[in-house]
Amino acid sequence: MSTSEPVPAVRPARPDYLNASYGVRSWLLTSDHKRIAILYLITVTFFFAIGGVAAALVRLELLTPAGDVFQAETYNKIFTTHGIMMVFFFLIPAIPAVLGNFLVPLMIGAKDLAFPRINLLSWYLLVIGGLIALWALIHGGLDTGWTFYTPYSTVYSNGWVVVTAVGIFIAGFSSILTGLNFIVTLHTMRAPGMTWTRMPLFCWGMYATAIIQILGTPVIAITLLLVGAERLFHLGIFDPAQGGDPVLFQHLFWFYSHPAVYIMILPAMAVISELVTAFSRKPIFGYKFIAGSSIAIAALSFLVWGHHMFVSGQSVYAGLVFSILSFMVAIPSAIKVFNWTATLYKGSVSYQTPLLYALGFIGLFTFGGLTGLFLASLGLDIHVHDTYFIVAHFHYIMVGGTIMAYLGGMHYWWPKISGKLYPEYWSRVSAWVIFIGFNLTFFPQFIVGYLGMPRRYHQYPEEFQVLNVMSTAGASILGIGYLIPLVYFIWSMRYGKDAADNPWGATGLEWQTPSPPPTENFVETPVVSGRPYDYATGREEVALG
């Protein structure tokens, strides 16, 4: 664990967090937030690969109207695996646990997070929870969908409901502990001079996310505990045969799972705020509005869960309240989009790969967000609810939004994380391949959804085939698009050129320290004396003190 081990000859003498010590033990017992971020990177990439393979199998089955590739039961298990792996073990941890872990201390001039060992614990919880869930999904199989609707999950399903729920329950504590760590760190460990309004917007986004993580995650934990208890002991909470209410489950589930959507998208927005300003070389437009809108989204996120139940028979008046509150979420989201766009105005725009991802994000998030308005409209939601329209909508947000931002952020900070440069040509190619593949996959799903194709269908009427073939073709392109960065990131660790400390000429404390940073992040604690993103007057104001 200590830095006293000899430095091998192939590396320059400068000690950094990667060469500070060697061996599996030095990684598995590390309390360095940067190493933990690497552990998370490997973990979520693994879960993403599992979820991605499941997605490919789903699209393969849907190539033809007949259910001819898999049995119906197998198909149901595959889409459940896709949903659970992607939502709970990739999208929720991805940006906060990988980029957030690496960057929050660096961006605020701290040596580590507030609780380094709890940080390591939260990684172990994600791994243990994820492996338990994966074992249940593959060995036993689960066919409830990621939503676990009762009474199917509690009484009728033959799948491994309880074991999977235990896996998600454990991983939930990972999320809670990470959120707690970020909140305490941001409150207590900012460098001298870094006031709240001088904090990078990435940190504001992480702060808003952390609030949702610690307030929302306990609810899903309790809900899954109730599902498990009901299944094992027949308590009758959700079972109508015993006087229970199956819709109560939906209320509890969406009370967390709608805010969970914002656990996925707020960090993505936080990344985009950094990318747009860095590649326009210009202060972000409307700093306070972007920061405030993150908090507004976090607050509103807890008040909209009922829009998942417009056709469940909930009261008309509840429907009205949830509808108008859902519309209100559009406003802080629109504020962000307009401010990002305005940031480009009169900027000095450089089309490097991270910016391509950021511009892709702005387009896809705008479109995905606007299609959310269709679902918030009561009369229209009745038709499109539980069809491929909603599938398309949330993939625009989660894949077009969160994954685009995650990849953009990975490219932007990769020189800092690895100390190496990735190949610029191939990274641009992959950005375009992903953008095209994504739209070809999911745009046709809006149309087939409005035509009436329900989601979670193993077989479907023939008139929907053309659009499904387009979607499957797009998914193949998208899959290739995701493989390219995986290959060249790994390639660059060995063969990439050494990165400069600040290859983009960006502001921000993380660029004021070597690439890769030393274990203690900064040789001397930096002192901040000016506003963030101060490109106009040069970088002198953010000086190492």
Place this chain on the structure above:
Amino acid sequence: MHFLPEEASSFAGHVDALYLFLILVTAFFSLLIGTLVVVFAIRYRRKSPDEIATDVHESGALEIIWTVIPFGLTIVMFFWGASVYFRITRPPTNAIDVYVTAKQWMWKLQHADGHREMNELHVPIGQPVRLTMASEDVIHSFYVPAFRFKRDVVPGRFSVAWFQATKPGKYHLFCAEYCGTRHSNMIGWVYAMTPADYQAWLAGGNPGESLAAAGAKRFVENACNTCHGDVPGARGPSLAGVYGHAVRLSNGQTVIADEAYLRESIVNPQAKLVAGYPTIMPTFQGLIGEEGLLQLIAYIKSLSPPAPAGAAAASPAPAPAPTPERKASRP
């Protein structure tokens, strides 16, 4: 290729109009943002490596503009969406009744005159159809895309909803709520027919016993008539004329005796007890299946005067059911 499903119900045009409005708003803002992003990215591309951008980074006026305009637009969408929703959720009084029982993985449909169908539903155009739906197992959802109509069927309660077909044709019926292994096989067809064709269809089959008559049998089989017999001094309230009217409860409140209340009073009698009667009725939870409950409700409804305004005109409403005693003596 079609971009809209057929418009075959009285809601469809309203839903599609809102859809087209939202598409216009989406297209406008997507193109606006897309164009601005591309134009700015080209117009302000970096020309030299050490170029410094102009420091434009705030505008109170712009922030107000792009807060107020989306707010105004979403308010318009909210009221429009809500008005379409009210149209869909308020059942008219002159509807014909169809009773739906959903189970893994089929739809059982019963007409008031006793016609039964499996995964197929025949309805007349131009007349509202009121569905009273129950599930025998998990949550299902009755979805007819051509009607822009969907309603979850939640076990343990009745889901009541309605539609009015406007165009003769054969339309998909889907289960839209994931319900297990053969979810995508829980599909069928809705046949919307002209009134004349519909009458011919009704006359064609052998309807068998009407729902109300079947309910009357169950009323005796379960010995409901021993307490709810319409005689002075009975231990339970008379059910004649109860449906659709206000009932005073033992706690002083008043409820309208609709399908949901009647169902609750059978499976959980103590929940809302009628004022002036003892708490002696046992629960029938688990003793009477969903179809039996629907039959009993149909029977109790038949004891009330028919709904006003021509309900009987097009629907072959059951004749007032015979008294349970007489009915029971038949095989």
